[in-house]
Each structure stands twice: as structure tokens, then as C-alpha cells.
Amino acid sequence: MQFNNSSRFIQYSTLGLITAMLFLAACSKKDLVAPPAPEHKPDTQSSITTIMPDMPVIDTQIASFMALYQVPGASIAVVKDGKLVYAKGYGIADSTTMDMVDTSSLFRIASLSKFVTTLGVMKLVEDDSLELTDKIFGVGALLDTTLGTKPYPAYIQDMTVEQLLRHEGGGWGNSSNDPAFAQSTYNIDQLIGWAINNRPLTNAPGTVTDYSNLGFMIMGRIIEKITGQNYVTFIQQNVLGPSGVANMQIGASTYALRKPNEVRYYGQNGNNPYGYNSNAFTRLGAAGAWIGSPIDYMRVMVHNDGFTTVPDLLAAATTTALSTKSTISNYAFGIRISTNGNWYHGGSLSGTRTWMVRTYHGYSWAIFLNTRNNTTAFNTALDRLIWPAVNSSATAWPAIDLF
Template sequence: MNMDLSLKSRRRFMQLMGMSSTAIILSDLFPNQASVAVAASSAWVARHGLTSAQYQSEFNKYTAQGFRPVQVSGYAVGNQDFYAVLFEKTVNTPAWVARHRLTSAQYQSEFNKYTAQGFRPVQVSGYGVGNQDFYAVIFEKSANAPAWVARHRLTSAQYQSEFNKYTALGFHPVDISAYTVGNQDFYAVIFEKSANAPAWVARHGLTSAQYQSEFNKYIAQGFRLIKVSGYSLNGQDRYAALWEKSGSGAWIARHGMSSQAYQDEFERNFYQGYRPVWVNGYTVNGEDRYAAIWESQNGYNSLELTAIDQTVAQFMQDYDVPGLSFAIARDGRLVLAKTYGLADKSTGERVAPRHRFRVASVSKPITAIAIMKLVEQGKLKLSDRIFGKSGILGTTYGTTPYKPNVDQITVQHLLSHLGGGWSNSSNDPMFSNPSMNQTQLISWVLNNRTLDNAPGTKYAYSNFGFCVLGRVIEKVTGQTYENYVKTNILQPSGVTDMQISGDTLAEKKANEVTYYGQGGENPYGMKVARMDAHGGWIAKPIDLVRLSVRVDGLNAKPDILGASTLATMYKGSSVNPLYAKGWCISSIGGNYWHNGSLPGEQAFLVNTSDGFSWAVLVNTRSQKSAFSGDLDQLMWKIRNKVTIWPSFDLF
């Protein structure tokens, strides 16, 4: 029996059915239309957007490392063939052979050759390049293989006839590939006959609305999608699909995805512990599209993940938050990262793990780590004075003689907000004189703003003080603040995708979200780049956590600062025991953290005393008084939703 059924282009849906707790996953994500992920217990690699030569190169590379292809999909864009492939490394691998870019005659020849040697095809991908059909195939030789039949280059009518014939004999389809050549649809199929076959459903010739209906119908009955093959007829997407009533783990299916959308979905699912088990490339109106299936490889309870989603959704609704992204590590291992909402409301672009946000004052811990690295290396001391003839910056800034006590300010004073003035409580210098660069602004402040107190005697939170610390780093190292931090702090921590923000929307960086002000605030009316050392970084939550676990004192990931240096950095001052050096200290529990807040942005970075690290970023700032506190509490709620955290590491 066969019915027309299809997915609407770019419509996506997900089905969660039970949970599994098998593979332990690690990842290294590659850019430019390709993804690679490696699992510790069942290693795997996923790639897409590969030319024939690139696929052969990746094939040679990974098979030399003990991997084998378990699924390959060929497709064409502009008369050029491309490939998506899944490699896997497992024990007790059967003998196998893989071929690609075979003409129909070549495929038949290889088929005859290898089946005569006891192999059988387990997956076939047909695809049209120009007006010719090609095939990629994987053969396996295994003991006790079931009876099987394979057919290719079948028209729709021929496929229906073969389907009726073999299902009447007790066979069922286990692999399906639909493809077009000269606007004619063809099918390649593998049937198997097994004694204990699960309940199954197969559909082909699928329109969008029909597939939507059938998909919903069968997953509601407990089936799961195991294969989906997209193709194009008359400029519209079509699908062939197989469902089975088998397995109990959670799974996710997506289709109609562009290359970037597939990459985003790959990362969204990966950072929740899913791995791809099926990737199908196809072409609609000259553009590559992807359909994929992921299965859970972790121990998350689906109800707990749903509860997290509901909690986040309520927070976003309460505070009109367009987009949110968070990451959580436990004992140095990244265990969860999720994204919600929109990176850009005007385009509908969804937030993905690749998206970077302004972090505002979460920049201060970054600057503090850089200062402490220089202290550890003996390049400066916390007691070093900053201004004046004996100071690190000498008399470079402002006009001497300086105002009272300015030459008494030390590095430690500024790290702990004990500089004696220039606070953000009133007339913050960093938000004045927008036409001035950093040098001009520091000179202006020294010449025009008198300290309120003697340095070291009173706590007053100072953005300007951390701006000065950025110049201290530049003076001591001979590098720009940004370059020094990237080279000596971020890169040794495995972070390569952070940078200083631009000021305007036109200066928006690659993969940076758009910011949305509330209550008349303008996120693009500030000198954010001038705030570099106190509020200028943009980052992904995953990268903030990647840095955070390198200064957590656990050494699960080797710390980039020594234990005594970390102890000094995290020690509160006698004036304010709840602020250390660039880090806040919780009054209860001994957690180290910092928040960040600018028009259009709010951020938190937290290291807890019981081994958690997390970061959360949003692309707006509510005017409601409870907003910041509720964002902080949101992450504690998320942590408390999970009963058992997985043991894998997604870094």
C-alpha cells in the first residue's frame, strides 16, 4: 500500500519518546557546511556539503582511523555532486565496501561483483547530476543476514509494483532513496525478510501536506521515523519515508533545512546529547536542502528537558525576551547547552549555539584573569601603582600634577573597585564624552574628576577602573588588550571565537545577535568598543563556560592559573568581602559569579561551589525591577530540574 505524503518545505517537528543512556559524546565542530563530532564509547563523525574529492579525502582520513561510513547521501547543486556522510567507529565491525559516484551501469557491475563475494547492499543513495543518475552505496558482509532484495532506477509505478510484490512475500523496505533525473522521479530500495520485523509503514510520492498529516498520525501511534529521502519535482519538494514501531529512545527529525539551518540544528541537538543517525541531502530549485534524524545518546529525562523548556519559555514571555542562550558544565564537562527564540526578529533567524552576544560586565572576570596571569608571570604586582612617575602608566594620561590621591591607586584597588571614585552610581565616565577615544577619556577624567575617597577605603563599583586596567595590560605586554587576552587567556582555554563588540548595528559581527532595547533604550547608542576591558566582549555561552572551567580550581580541565593565584583572585577585600578581584562572591555558598547589563543585553556567568559552571545571555534588557534577579534564578531553576546529570563532555 502506498500513499502520497510529504513535509512542507522548512517545516520541522520533533518527537520525544522515552530516553536512552548509552553513548558518551565529545565534539569538534567544523565550519563551512560541515560538522564533526566524536563519541567516546561509539565514535562517530558527520559531514555534509562535501564535493566528490572532499568526500574521498574525508573517507581516506577517517577510515585510516578505524571509522567506516554507515550512511551516505549524494545530491547535486548546479550540476555538481555533493555528499553528506556519517562515519562510525565500533567494535566487531563487519566487512564492508563503500562506493560513490557510480553510474547505473557501474553500480550494477559493483553490485554483481560484491554480492558474488557474499556482500549485500545495506544503504543506497541515488542522485541525479544533470540528466544522468548516479549512486553511492555501502555493502556489508555479515553472518546470518536476512533474505534481501535490492532494486534501483525504478519509476514510481515500478517501485509500487515491486513494493506490492515483495511485501506480499513477507519482505519490508529497510532503505529508500528517492531522486530525480530530468524531472522524472526514481527510486532505489532495499527489502528484507526477517522473522521478527517490527510494525512498519512506507510512503512515497509525497506531497507536503500529506506527509505532514502522515507524520503526525504515525508518531501518535508510537512509530518513529527511520529513513526520509527528499527530492524535487516541478520545483516542489517531495519525500519518501519509512517508519517503524521500534526503539524507545528520544529522537528528533528535521527536514527542509538549508545548509546553515542543518548546521545550527546539528549543534542544537548535539549540545543536548543527540547524535545524527540519518542525513539526507537533496535539491529544491537549485538549492541544497537537508533532512535528518537524531537519536538521544544520553541519560536526560525527557520530562525534565520539557520542564526546562517550559521554565525558559515562561521567563521569556514575562520579560519580552527575543532570544536566550545558555550553557552548563559540571565538574569541568559541558553537559548541556540550549538556545531559544530569535537572534534577529526582522529576519526570523533563530538563536543557535553559534550566536554571540554582548556580555557587558562579564568582561570584568576576563580582565581580572588576564591581570592575574601577568601577576603570576611576575610582569606586575597587585601593589603596583598605576598613575604618576612610579606608576605603570606613568604620566601618559592627563596633566600633572594629578588630583589628590590619584597616584596612590594600585592594580588591586581597581580590581576590587576600591579606587576611590569614578563609579557608575552617578555620571559614569564610560558613558560620557562619546567622541573621545580611551586615551582622551582617561586624560579627561584625570583632569576633571576628583576622587571621592582615599583609595582602598571604600567600595564603589567602577567601570572606568577596569577600562584603566585594560590600558595597564597594554602597557605591560606591548599588545592591544584584545590581542593579549585572545592569545594568552582565551586560546589556551580553547576559546577562539570571542572578540570586542562594535558600537552600531552596522558594526555587528559575524554570528552576533541583534539587540532590542526596552523602555526607549538604544542598544546601538553606546561606545561599546571603548568599554573593552569592562564591558566590551561578545561571546557564546559555551565559550564563557569553556573559559570558566579553566579557572574553577577543579583542574578537571587544566586551570590556566595556579592554585595560589586563583585563591588570590577569589579572595574578597576587607572593605567588601563579597567582591573579590573581578568576581562577585555569594554571601551563602561561596559561589563566584558576575553579571552584565547594558541596553539590549543581560548576562550571567557563575561558578558554583559544588562544581557547576554556567553562562546565560539574552538580547534585551527589561525595565522590570525583577528582571536581572529572575534571570539569575532561572539558571538555578534549570539546574534543579535535572535529577541525574550525564557523564559525557560536550566541549
């Protein structure tokens, strides 16, 4: 997802200065020697109590990537068989203060928020509070007839929960003029009503895939309608808290309102990471407004990955349902599924790029950046960063669990 904003936030001269520092900063850490493993587990915050030695098979790749694509700061976390085996921050969190990225630095995770929302939805499905076949709009439907003008246009009353989770709602996608970013002063209900009235669905739900941020914003509203709770409160109590995550929260639109320990975001090609209308950014909520660290995200993943190494929050059948890809695309619920069964997804906003993978053979990782480059080469290189370490039998992963 992105905002197309032509105002320039940072000049290439500034990025150039940052880039010149990257080969030193990306791998310069004040803690290069690992002490003995601690006797106790760390708390639920996104920090690690042991200090990681360098792992060149990862660190060299990331340093080169950051320099090539002018990435000020990055953070990663890698899980193997349910254990956090590597986590490290690289480069600059904020060039104004010269703070460096560490494992507790918070980043906008953008569309990785959708998997978090999916877990909340599937919790309600498992509790029999919701069915995947439930309709969204219409008499007796989840959001009833309170939004938009009746009679409803074609297909509106046909949408189901499952179709929105798979981006198969029939329209409202980001292939053109994403309605999630329209009418920036509207609240979520006003925006949904506006979309019903002004953005006719072009296809019957379930027949075409069109990646829809608005669809997941609607899922957040459904969570609120069913539970009577604020979306964020429900997710914190039923997904994040039980996964041991205390730091994830909804971010803010401006640098001045950034959260404690949140990185600064850097635009490229004239994009302004802080050009969002504050209401429109917060409104993204369930679709893309969470912030967190890679360790936060990996805590969520190991408690919801379908493996037996760490007990999952959801039943095995529920996890199978959410990770079964569509018959018409590679989308499951909030994630994509590769041909060999790997889960993956990315997040993208001006000034941030995130990536997560869960492999079929027990690895998972997350990579968060505080800039974005929209080229195909950048996205391909981002995906390839951790695979050499994962695919090599010579990689010496730590024996301890850093969680």
C-alpha cells in the same frame, strides 16, 4: 553598565508580536531527538556536535521567563564537574531575518568582560610582570605621568592594581555620571586624562566600593603598556586561545556592523541598543565590549574555576587570590563572591543582559539575553532560572561531555 538613551529603538508593538511567538519559539528546536554521542570532541568553535533533548526543569522555566519579560532570544550553557552537560538556544535571534538563537549565537556579554580581563591581569601577576600593589599613576608607576595634568589631584597617585580590580579606586564609578561613557570621541588615554583632571576622587582608594567601568578600561590599558601588545591580541593569546575559545571578539555599536552570527538586540522602555557612539562602545573593551556565546564563556570558566576537574591556566594560589572577596564588599577581582563561596556576576547594556554563576560544588552556567529589563523582579528571576535543576537530585544530566 548602561547608556541612558531616550531614543526609542523598538516599539512595544514589535515586542508584543515577538512575545506572542515565544512559547512556541523558545522551545521550538529543529533537533529534539539526541543521536548517539560523537566519537570525537568538537572543535574550538561555539557549537555542539550532539543534539540536546529537552530538559523541562530548565526549558519550562526559561520559556515562562522569556514570555513574562518580553525576551526575544536567550542562550544558556551549564557545566557540571568540568563537563558541558547542557546548552541550548531559545527564541529569536533576529526578527527581521527570523533567524533563531542556537548554541553558537553571539551576544554582547557586557560586564562579564571584566572577568576575562581579570584573567589577563592575573597572568601578568603570575609571570612577575605586575604586582597587585603596583601604583597606577605617578613617577615610576605603571602609567607613569603621561596622562592628565600635574600636579595630580588628591588620591590619584594612591590607586593600586588590586583596588581597581575590586572597584575600590576611590571614585570614577557608575553610581552617578559614569565617566566611562563621557567624552565619547576621546581615545582611552584622552579619557583617562580627562577623568584625572575633571572627576576628582571623592574617597581614599581602598576605603569605599564604587563599581567602575573606567577602572577596568584602565586595566586593559595597563595590559598593553606592560606587554607591548594590543589588549585584544593579548587576551586572545593568553586567556581565550588556551581555553579553547576561538569566537569571542570585540563587538560593534551598530546593527549594520554586527559580527557574523551575532544576535540582534532589542530595547525596552525607549532604550536604543544601537545608539552608542562607535568609538565609545569599542573603547569599553576590557570593561564591557566582548561578544561571545555561553559555551565560549563556560570554556573560559572551566579552565579558570579553581576546580581540579579540568587543569586551570593559573596556579591555585593565583585563583585563590582572584576569588577572595574584599574586606569591605563582596567583590573579588572581576566577580562577586556569595557568603557560601559561589562566584557570580552580571552584565548589562541596553538590549542585552547576561548572567554567570560558578557554585562551590562544581556547577557553572551562563545565560545570555538579547534584551534587558531593569526591574528588580527581572534580575531576581534571571538568577533563579537554573537553580532548580542544579539543586534537584532528580535532574538527569547527560553523561557525555558536550565541549
